[in-house]
Amino acid sequence: MKQFECLSDPVDATFDGCSPMNTAGEIVVNGRRIAIDGGALDAETVAMLVGHRSDSVVISLRFGLARHFDPVDPINFERKTPMVFRTFPDGALFSLLVSNTRWDWGSPTISVEEVRAIAGLDRQSVLVLGDLEQRLADDAMIDLAALAAPMLNVRPGISQGRQHGGGEAGPLHLLESDRTAAARIGTPANARESRVN
Numbered sequence: 001m002k003q004f005e006c007l008s009d010p011v012d013a014t015f016d017g018c019s020p021m022n023t024a025g026e027i028v029v030n031g032r033r034i035a036i037d038g039g040a041l042d043a044e045t046v047a048m049l050v051g052h053r054s055d056s057v058v059i060s061l062r063f064g065l066a067r068h069f070d071p072v073d074p075i076n077f078e079r080k081t082p083m084v085f086r087t088f089p090d091g092a093l094f095s096l097l098v099s100n101t102r103w104d105w106g107s108p109t110i111s112v113e114e115v116r117a118i119a120g121l122d123r124q125s126v127l128v129l130g131d132l133e134q135r136l137a138d139d140a141m142i143d144l145a146a147l148a149a150p151m152l153n154v155r156p157g158i159s160q161g162r163q164h165g166g167g168e169a170g171p172l173h174l175l176e177s178d179r180t181a182a183a184r185i186g187t188p189a190n191a192r193e194s195r196v197n
Contacts, residue, residue, distance in 0.1 A: 025037065025038045025077055027041070027046070027049075027077075027083040027084070027085065028082070028083070028084045028085070029046055029049055029050045029084075029085045029086075029087060030050055030085070030086060030087055032050060034049050034050075036049075036077065038077045039076070039077060040074040040075070040076055040077070041074055041075055041076070041077050041083070042071065042073075042074035042075075043056075043058040043069040043070065043071040044071060046058050046069065046085050046087065047087050047089070050087055052087045052089040053089050055071075056087045056088060056089040056090075056091065056106075057087070057088040057091035057092065057093055057106030058071070058085055058086075058087050058088075058106075059085065059086045059087075059088070059104055059105060059106055060083070060084070060085055061084040061085065061086060061118050062082070062083065062084065064118065064119050064120050065101065065103060065118070066086075066103040066104055066105060066118050067103070067104055068093055068104035069085065086106065087106070088106025088107055091106030091107055092106070092108075093105075093106065094106070094107065094108060094144035094145065094149075095144070095149040096110065096142065096144055096149050096150045096151075096152065097149055097150070097151045097152065098115065098119060098152045098153075098154075099152070099153055099154055100151075102149075103118075105144055107144070108143065108144050108145040109141045109142060109143060109144060109145075110141070110142050110144060111139075111140070111141050111142070112127055112136050112137065112138055112139070112140045112141075112142065113138060113139070115127060115142070115152065116138075119154070121154060123138075123157075124156065124157035125154050125155070125156065125157060126154070126155045126156070126157050127152050127153070127154060127155075128152065128153050128154075128155055129142070129150060129151070129152055130150070130151055131151075133153065133155075136152075
């Protein structure tokens with residue numbers, strides 16, 4: 001049997017995505033639990049359930065990703081899978097890359113805290129920005145309005161010369177950047193060994 005990962009909602013931290021759904025069915029929109037009768041669900045309905053305009057940007061937060069809920073294609077309501085959404089009534093669509101996976105967002109900024117909540121990352125994981133791997137503070141805001149989509153990577157936290165934790169922090173834990181992978185793969189083994197000695 002397939003198990004689904006727990007999702008956190010960045011608006012309501014008390015909703016962990018594993019809470020039991022009621023028999024009529026529930027979705028979570030902007031941190032609010034809303035009972036629905038099942039069937040097909042579209043972006044317009046999700047926006048209107050929380051009093052937003054029908055043309056609002058709706059983002060689906062499932063499986064550790066943030067994806068634009070296409071306003072044209074409805075999805076079938078699944079009682080077994082937590083369905084969590086964020087709506088942006090005056091929003092536009094912005095993109096970012098998190099560990100080489102494209103995310104969508106409805107605002108020109110996203111907080112590190114929101115990225116952590118959506119991806120299911122623990123506090124020991126460190127988010128870094130760009131090829132220079134600038135470490136992001138927990139209270140940082142990430143600008144999505146730049147010409148190129150920002151690239152975030154997840155690194156293990158380091159404290160006093162050792163790595164935190166022993167287990168996986170989430171679906172994006174310990175993925176290396178393209179630059180690091182290219183350097184590791186593109187360097188002959190004897191050259192790597194000579195650098196160590």
